[in-house]
Amino acid sequence: MNSWASVAIPPIDAKFDFPPLSLWDTARSGSFPLPEKSLYRLYVCGITPYDATHLGHAATYLTFDLANRYLRARGAEVRFVQNITDIDDPLLERAARDNVDWKELAQSQIDLFRGDMVNLHVIPPDHYVGVVEAMDLVTQSISVLDERGTTYQVDDDVYFSVRSDEKFGSRSHYPLQKMMEIFAERGGDPQRVGKRDPLDPLLWLSHRDGEPAWSSSHGEGRPGWHIECCAIALHYLEPDKNSETSIDIQGGGSDLIFPHHEMSAAQGQILQGRPFASHYVHAGMIGLDGVKMSKSLGNLVFVSKLVASGVDPMAIRWALMESHYSTDRSWSNDLLDASIEWIIRLRRALSMMEVAPTAPVIEKIISAQGSNLDTPSSLASLKEWVVLSENGSHGGQAGELSRAIDALLGLAL
Numbered sequence: 001m002n003s004w005a006s007v008a009i010p011p012i013d014a015k016f017d018f019p020p021l022s023l024w025d026t027a028r029s030g031s032f033p034l035p036e037k038s039l040y041r042l043y044v045c046g047i048t049p050y051d052a053t054h055l056g057h058a059a060t061y062l063t064f065d066l067a068n069r070y071l072r073a074r075g076a077e078v079r080f081v082q083n084i085t086d087i088d089d090p091l092l093e094r095a096a097r098d099n100v101d102w103k104e105l106a107q108s109q110i111d112l113f114r115g116d117m118v119n120l121h122v123i124p125p126d127h128y129v130g131v132v133e134a135m136d137l138v139t140q141s142i143s144v145l146d147e148r149g150t151t152y153q154v155d156d157d158v159y160f161s162v163r164s165d166e167k168f169g170s171r172s173h174y175p176l177q178k179m180m181e182i183f184a185e186r187g188g189d190p191q192r193v194g195k196r197d198p199l200d201p202l203l204w205l206s207h208r209d210g211e212p213a214w215s216s217s218h219g220e221g222r223p224g225w226h227i228e229c230c231a232i233a234l235h236y237l238e239p240d241k242n243s244e245t246s247i248d249i250q251g252g253g254s255d256l257i258f259p260h261h262e263m264s265a266a267q268g269q270i271l272q273g274r275p276f277a278s279h280y281v282h283a284g285m286i287g288l289d290g291v292k293m294s295k296s297l298g299n300l301v302f303v304s305k306l307v308a309s310g311v312d313p314m315a316i317r318w319a320l321m322e323s324h325y326s327t328d329r330s331w332s333n334d335l336l337d338a339s340i341e342w343i344i345r346l347r348r349a350l351s352m353m354e355v356a357p358t359a360p361v362i363e364k365i366i367s368a369q370g371s372n373l374d375t376p377s378s379l380a381s382l383k384e385w386v387v388l389s390e391n392g393s394h395g396g397q398a399g400e401l402s403r404a405i406d407a408l409l410g411l412a413l
């Protein structure tokens with residue numbers, strides 16, 4: 001699958017010192033620096049292409065873009081892979097409801113998503129991989145799980161035994177009752193008779209009438225959700241055999257903590273015999289005017305509609321950075337209006353002949369971003385600099401600040 005257009009990242013002056021990037025790891029319930037490396041492996045779960053790209057999506061991809069940018073600004077290489085869940089229950093259900101071909105629906109939404117990512121200045125993945133095109137990888141991974149004795153069948157469907165991973169549950173830390181509830185809400189089938197553990201996830205769903213199917217050693221069918229990301233990540237990120245974990249960052253929205261990331265990590269542990277990721281990082285959910293934004297409530301705000309109405313994508317980026325990525329946040333017109341105003345003032349300040357000193361604000365932004373992507377502090381420093389510049393402070397170089405906020409915050413002004 002084609003990714004989207006690459007993004008130029010300006011250099012930051014070598015005089016600035018970059019501490020290691022600390023990120024909140026859900027598995028360890030704390031903020032920890034990533035180990036020093038010259039190459040990081042970043043996997044971010046992609047969209048199911050039927051409602052792209054609402055602000056919840058945008059906030060998630062922006063979060064990992066900020067991590068990507070910081071690591072690159074430190075001089076490291078980042079190998080970045082993202083999937084598209086282009087075969088899944090919600091996609092098939094939406095296509096059936098709207099009486100459209102599921103492939104056409106997926107393609108139109110993927111095109112929309114790519115355009116939104118370009119507008120939001122998100123660095124594209126090195127590999128943007130649809131599940132449909134990765135079917136061989138998925139079925140090969142299931143075969144390895146078979147060989148390790150971690151799978152079983154119920155009728156013609158194949159399940160992964162979560163108890164085969166002794167660390168099962170250790171990335172999400174949810175009590176059993178909560179796991180059972182969430183599993184049922186997010187595609188799981190805890191009530192199915194014949195399963196060894198109610199939480200065992202599907203690896204392969206045998207062919208159902210009217211559904212697309214692919215061949216595998218378990219017969220015709222389609223894969224379960226979690227094995228897809230696991231197989232794509234472990235192939236395209238080319239894990240280093242000498243590393244303690246297969247990849248560095250497993251990223252996504254907080255609604256993926258369980259079951260999706262727990263299950264992917266459990267399967268990854270069995271496939272490679274070591275922890276799947278060093279950091280499991282999750283972005284909070286976005287609400288609208290204090291109410292959770294969701295498909296069922298019909299209150300999704302879409303990036304493409306905002307941009308089509310004339311909103312500067314950089315103002316959307318700014319608005320999403322006004323609060324911390326890890327928190328559940330609220331979107332509102334007031335927030336957007338204030339962000340539009342700050343972008344105008346920042347752009348104006350950067351074009352002035354004399355500006356307030358810039359090295360101190362760049363240092364503050366580096367420090368904030370390195371400390372678990374603290375964008376509220378970064379934006380506060382920028383606002384302070386704008387006000388100082390407007391009030392006649394001088395001695396700075398607008399060009400170096402402009403390059404730094406483009407490289408670190410993705411604000412291309």
Ligand code: ZN
Pocket residue numbers: 044045046083229260
């Ligand atoms: Zn995923």
